[in-house]
Amino acid sequence: MFGQFDKQNSSAIVVGAGLKGIGSGILRKEPSQxxxxxxxxxxxxxxxxxxxxxVSAQAQPAGKVGLINLEALAAKDGATxxxxxxxxxxxxxxxxxxxxxxxDANIATKTQELQGLVEQANKPGSPVSAESLRTRNYDIERMxxxxxxxxxxxxxxxxxxxxxxxxxxxxxxxxALREYALKNGYSIILDGGxxxxxxxxxxxxxxxxxxxxxxxxxxxRPAGTASTN
Numbered sequence: 001m002f003g004q005f006d007k008q009n010s011s012a013i014v015v016g017a018g019l020k021g022i023g024s025g026i027l028r029k030e031p032s033q034x035x036x037x038x039x040x041x042x043x044x045x046x047x048x049x050x051x052x053x054x055v056s057a058q059a060q061p062a063g064k065v066g067l068i069n070l071e072a073l074a075a076k077d078g079a080t081x082x083x084x085x086x087x088x089x090x091x092x093x094x095x096x097x098x099x100x101x102x103x104d105a106n107i108a109t110k111t112q113e114l115q116g117l118v119e120q121a122n123k124p125g126s127p128v129s130a131e132s133l134r135t136r137n138y139d140i141e142r143m144x145x146x147x148x149x150x151x152x153x154x155x156x157x158x159x160x161x162x163x164x165x166x167x168x169x170x171x172x173x174x175x176a177l178r179e180y181a182l183k184n185g186y187s188i189i190l191d192g193g194x195x196x197x198x199x200x201x202x203x204x205x206x207x208x209x210x211x212x213x214x215x216x217x218x219x220x221r222p223a224g225t226a227s228t229n
Contacts, residue, residue, distance in 0.1 A: 063186065064208075067190055067192035067195075067210065069211045072212075089158065096154055103147050110140050111140055113136075168224075189214075
């Protein structure tokens with residue numbers, strides 16, 4: 001199954017869900033669920049779920065169907081130019097990502113401390129006042145609002161940069177996948193990972209998996225090889 005592909009080395013790119021993704025690096029180290037939201041959406045805007053085109057009956061009497069694991073394109077030994085583009089984003093936003101991680105961790109620490117104080121306040125003769133609890137709670141809520149604002153701001157800026165840095169490479173992969181399909185007699189190539197995720201792919205013969213072959217095909221192409229079609 002595609003769920004058995006190298007998930008540990010795979011980056012957060014979940015094409016078809018909106019790139020799960022972007023990722024190791026900016027979007028490849030995930031300290032919390034909140035940070036995962038940014039990382040999994042940082043790297044890819046479009047689906048690349050499949051490359052399909054019509055082939056005439058005369059030229060292709062029996063077209064083949066292929067499956068590809070798109071997460072592997074950003075994994076180790078994946079599509080080199082794509083990995084390099086993601087690395088650029090990683091480095092560009094790494095400091096801000098770490099700052100948000102620190103803020104998120106601080107909120108968690110203060111929330112835990114507040115819970116402990118609430119327990120103390122409920123004990124007879126406790127020196128913990130209701131006012132001090134309200135003040136601490138207010139500070140935590142303020143920090144949460146700050147985190148939410150900064151996450152949304154960072155997400156918007158990363159999305160914009162992703163279009164510039166990753167967009168051209170994505171277009172190259174899209175064109176290359178079409179060319180690979182045509183050259184090798186495939187009528188359609190589907191995102192096996194998305195099919196499996198949605199319960200539409202229960203089993204398959206490994207001979208239909210074109211992931212490694214496509215990565216080799218793409219990496220052999222000159223940079224900037226794309227089309228406006």
